[in-house]
Amino acid sequence: MxxxxxxxxxxxxxxxxxxxxxxxxxxxxxxxxxxxxxxxxxxxxxxxxxxxxxxxxxxQVARGLLAGRTGTVGLLTSDLEGRFSIPILMGAEDAFGAGEVAVFLCDARGDAIREQHHVRALLGRRVDGLIVVGSRTDPRPSLGRELPVPVVYAYAPSEDPEDLSIVPDSVGAGRLAVDHLLACGRTRIAHITGDPGYAAARERAEGARAALADAGLTLVGEPGFGAWSEGWGRAATAMLLDRHPEVDAVLCGSDQIARGVMDLLRERGRRVPEDVAVMGFDNWRVLTSASRPPLTSVDMNLEQVGRAAAHALFTAIAGTRRSGVEALPCRVVIRGSTVPLT
Amino acid sequence: MxxxxxxxxxxxxxxxxxxxxxxxxxxxxxxxxxxxxxxxxxxxxxxxxxxxxxxxxxxQVARGLLAGRTGTVGLLTSDLEGRFSIPILMGAEDAFGAGEVAVFLCDARGDAIREQHHVRALLGRRVDGLIVVGSRTDPRPSLGRELPVPVVYAYAPSEDPEDLSIVPDSVGAGRLAVDHLLACGRTRIAHITGDPGYAAARERAEGARAALADAGLTLVGEPGFGAWSEGWGRAATAMLLDRHPEVDAVLCGSDQIARGVMDLLRERGRRVPEDVAVMGFDNWRVLTSASRPPLTSVDMNLEQVGRAAAHALFTAIAGTRRSGVEALPCRVVIRGSTVPLT
DNA sequence: AGCGTCTCTGAAAGCCTTTTCTGTTTCTTT
DNA sequence: AAAGAAACAGAAAAGGCTTTCAGAGACGCT
Incomplete structure (x- = not known):
């Protein structure tokens, strides 16, 4: 002291x-x-x-002044707390950190005013580019076309199609998930997911439905939109079992929901995975590996999204800019909660 | 495209x-x-x-060159992924972001070489100071005394007492937790915690023991050191109930352990909180609010640690440096898993 | 010896801003 | 009206680096 x-x-x-x-x-x-x-x-x-x-x-300050390029980029996140920003941020940090670029971190706390403030501050520091990381996959307002440096949007795409956005492929993820369940021999598949106000929820459901249709099947019941919580997982499962006791797989919109689903299935005497396979979304370690049995889940490859965004920003700074929304594939991480029917 | x-x-x-x-x-x-x-x-x-x-x-680059101060600081974290770094980082970002300071984020991935690399890069960019955020509360090697800018260590203290470190008060947290359980009228309190290789586990246990001693009591059984997992929570609880069925409260070393403990208590027919109160550590929302009943937990006030570190760095940059380890108090967040005995 | 050609080295400009110091104008005051 | 004070404007230097351009020396050739 x-x-x-x-x-x-x-x-x-x-x-x-x-x-x-x-x-x-x-x-x-x-x-x-x-x-x-x-x-x-x-x-x-x-x-x-x-x-x-x-x-x-x-x-480097003197060098930056002279060269007109500072070798810095701004990373603008809307919620550091959120578990989606972090892996993206890591991927980006990774892709940059290897080279000669340093990253300014700014958290706008989801506030547009604060975001503007940060953008201005970053431009004052003459960053060479910006990455904007959102906390959900719904489109967000563009920072505008008039910025003096390139911008790449990650996870949350920009509303302006002239901007470049890198996002996980939610529709494809829904397909992947169902394909895996089908490969396990399940045919009576239900879908319990989160808030329908989220594009991620709607798109995953859409992908799931499309994959089933390709196999000549349909979902058991309607997609169960609700909340991203364990509680909803339990409640929705209770209703599901009452109306459609024949169900042999539940695809969940998040790992949290999946936990609730598994809890209630066990309570009602259904074995996982023997009677009902359960699959989550997000591949959030704490949840997937702590559950019994460990939870099969779809990983959105967020670090890769971050790396891709960083890489795209690199090339944009070098002069080659792309635009539009680029969707990166997700992947299924198989654990004990889904096994082939014997 | x-x-x-x-x-x-x-x-x-x-x-x-x-x-x-x-x-x-x-x-x-x-x-x-x-x-x-x-x-x-x-x-x-x-x-x-x-x-x-x-x-x-x-x-700002030109301005920084002239002034000799750049208005930037480096935030060196050892694992972005970890859930402890993030709140600290947010607190620091918060304390700085309000003013004229921008934060360079660097993740060393727990690798000393990479850390050195980042330190050099940051010094090359003429940051005005550094905050080093650790992923556990065990002391870590100092960056050295010869750095040209002030350094503040957050969460993981420096081994060098000449450095300034800001950490949560783990011993005090153990006391707080036990005091709360005592206030709920519990007297037969057990402690199930994580890896004894962690200072946090040892210190919390020490604080708990001290608070019990002050009340003329002792722990039920020995502190159950093990792993920071749900599985360990279940296993340790099984043993505990066999040897000490009289237990009326379990203080857990983490929220994950607490979840395992609660699961097993329920399985064995003990009601929470009526028969046994359960308390966690870390106040990790996903776990505390999803559990049934919601889990009382000790919050380490990590954002405040981050803010305090940022503030200390500020004053050090201005010329007034402190040294030693400063411990900040934790707080108990009361939820349904602990209620007074009636 | 004289010339051209390389190979090195150094002076100086430029990047953008702030600050000091000097010079000019305007206003008071006697 | 003259002298002094105050108010304002601008030239120049500084900060650390890179780069261009010119100059100096060494070498080979006729």
Whole structure:
């Protein structure tokens, strides 16, 4: 808890310090360190040694000012808390972090005003580009076409088709899920999912229905739209068993719902997966591996979405911009809650 | 999916553009926009209008180069994925975001090499300070005393007592938890917790024991160290009920463990909270509110830890540095799983 | 010896802003 | 009306780096 006024920390060495120590001009020092070819090997050696002795690190701020590119991007998320932003953010951080790019993180807390504020602040810092990460897959307002830097939208697509958006393929995910259940020999498949106000819920249901139709089947009952909660999973399952006791698989709109579904199935004496297969969505580890049996779930490959967004931003900064909504495939992670009928 | 080489985006306006449009010198324009007093009101007006017309935003990069301070800090996390980093990160982002500071996010993925790499990159960008966020409360190696900028450690304290670390008060949290159970009239309290390799597990147990001792009581059985999982919660509870059927409260080391504990209690016919009160740790919403009944849990106030770290970094940058480990109090969030004995 | 050709090196400009200092104008005051 | 004070405007430097251009020295050739 000691308190003290900080000592004058030694300023980092500058290029001119290095040049002085090496006995050359600033220009030569710069060229030597940057691998330019107009420096004699011996001179370069001297400069490199001097730089090492002084622990010289070029000032990226000065470099950015000169080059007009700062090597920074802004990552604008609308809810850090949410479990969807994080993997995307990791993917993006990953794709950038490897190279020479640093990421400014800004959380707008879902507030448009704050978002504008952050955009302005980031532009003031001369970021080379922006990634906007949403918390749900419903389209969101564009930041506008007039920005001086490229923008890529991830997870939540922009409403403007001129923008580039990278999203998980929800329809395809619904198909994948049903295909897996069909492959397990299930044919009486019900769907219990979340809030119909979410595009993700509607699109997954649509995909599921399409895959069933392709197999000449239909859903057991109507898609059970409700809430993204365990409670709803239980309630919907109770109704389902009353009306359609023949059901042999339940595709759930989220892992949370799936947990509720499994709980109630067990309560009613149905075995999972022997009598009824259960499948979740989101592949949220805490839930999938803690449930009994472990839950088969659809993973949206969000890290990959983040990486793809970062990569697209890269190429856009380099001059090649795309537009439209690009949907990336999801994948099924198979665990104990779905097994082939014997 | 249209593809096109981007149009030459109009470069952002510079101060000299503004000055030219307003018909004044660059110096005057700067003074006018920064509220310096040596400008006639009328002139200032002209400049302000010109700046507005050109949507002028001062280049923070240039400003940073000149001022020697960039108004940026580095946030170094060791696992973004982890649920502990995120709230801290939010708190820090919050404390900074309000002002003029932007945050560089770096994830070291728990790798010391990568961490060093990021530190170097951040110093090259001339950040004004660093916050290092850990994923568990065990002490971690210091980044060293020789860094040119202040560093604050959050959640995981530095091994070097000369560094400043902000952590949640785990011992105090253990006391708080037991005090709450005592206040509910419980006296036969057991403790089932996670991996004893974690300081958090040991310290919470220590605090719990101390609070019981203050009340002239002891734990029922030994603290049940094991794993941070539902499975362990179930297993430990089974043993507990066999050996100490008189137990009337279980303090759990995490919400996940608590869920396992509650499951098994229900299976064995014990009612929660009537027969046995159950309390968790971490206050992880998905788990606490989805469980039946909703789970009372200890919240580590991580956002506050983040904010405190940001604030401490602020004052350190301003010149007043502290050192040592500062522990912030936790709080009990009461829900249905703990009620007073009637 | 003189010329052209390379190969190195260094001076200087430029990136954008802030700040200091100097110079000019305007207003008071005697 | 003259002198001094105050108010305002602008030139220039600084911050650290890269890059261009010109100059200097070394070398080979006729």
């Amino acid at each position: 000691a308190e003290a006024t900080g000592p004058a920390r030694s300023q980092p060495a500058t290029l001119s310090d290095v040049a002085r120590l090496a006995g050359v001009s600033i220009a030569t020092a710069s060229k030597a360190l940057n691998g330019r070819s107009q420096v004699r090997a011996e001179t370069r050696q001297r400069v490199v040694e001097a730089a090492e002795r002084l622990a010289f690190r070029p000032n | 249209a593809e096109a080489t981007g149009p030459a985006r109009s470069q952002p306006a510079t101060l000299s553009d503004v000055a030219r449009l307003a018909g004044v010198s660059i110096a005057t324009a700067s003074k006018a926009l920064n509220g310096r007093s040596q400008v006639r009101a009328e002139t200032r007006q002209r400049v302000v209008e010109a700046a507005e017309r050109l949507a002028f935003r001062p280049n």
